[in-house]
Amino acid sequence: MSPTSPATHVIAYRAAEQLLDAGDPRGALKLLDPVVSAYPENTSARLLRARAFFLGAQLRSAEQEFQVILEREPDNAYAHFALARTLQRAARGDEALRHFRLAAALDPKPDYLAAARFGEPG
Structure with missing residues (x-):
């Protein structure tokens, strides 16, 4: 080998x-x-x-890597959720919320839905 x-x-x-x-x-x-x-x-x-x-x-490297994945697989709910967590950790809450909501729309898991804060202004 x-x-x-x-x-x-x-x-x-x-x-x-x-x-x-x-x-x-x-x-x-x-x-x-x-x-x-x-x-x-x-x-x-x-x-x-x-x-x-x-x-x-x-965080910047994580963001770039998640973006590459989402360019290839825009319907990857986990990648949206993980990118959102990365953006949230980088104090970019508005951008994060968008990806939390995309993740929840693609896969309505309880943790994705909770993070998406549907019904709240965003």
Whole structure:
């Protein structure tokens, strides 16, 4: 198995998931960067990398990554919700509310609906 084989990338992705779950977003990013470089169209890898950016307080990078995902998949409710959380954390509430509402409209999960604050001015 070569250092850049698909199997190596799968192992790196799974290890990055575990690092992120263990609270090590920087470690996860080190593993994910080569995966995303090799498979830039892979939404799962990009979402995991965006989450790692978010958890590592790299909000601009998280925002950019979520935007790339939404350009390809405008109906990805989770990406809208996560982008909204990123914008909210960056003190950009009006922009965040728009994405919270899109997430809730696409997938009416209770946490998406609560964040969308439908019925309130926005």
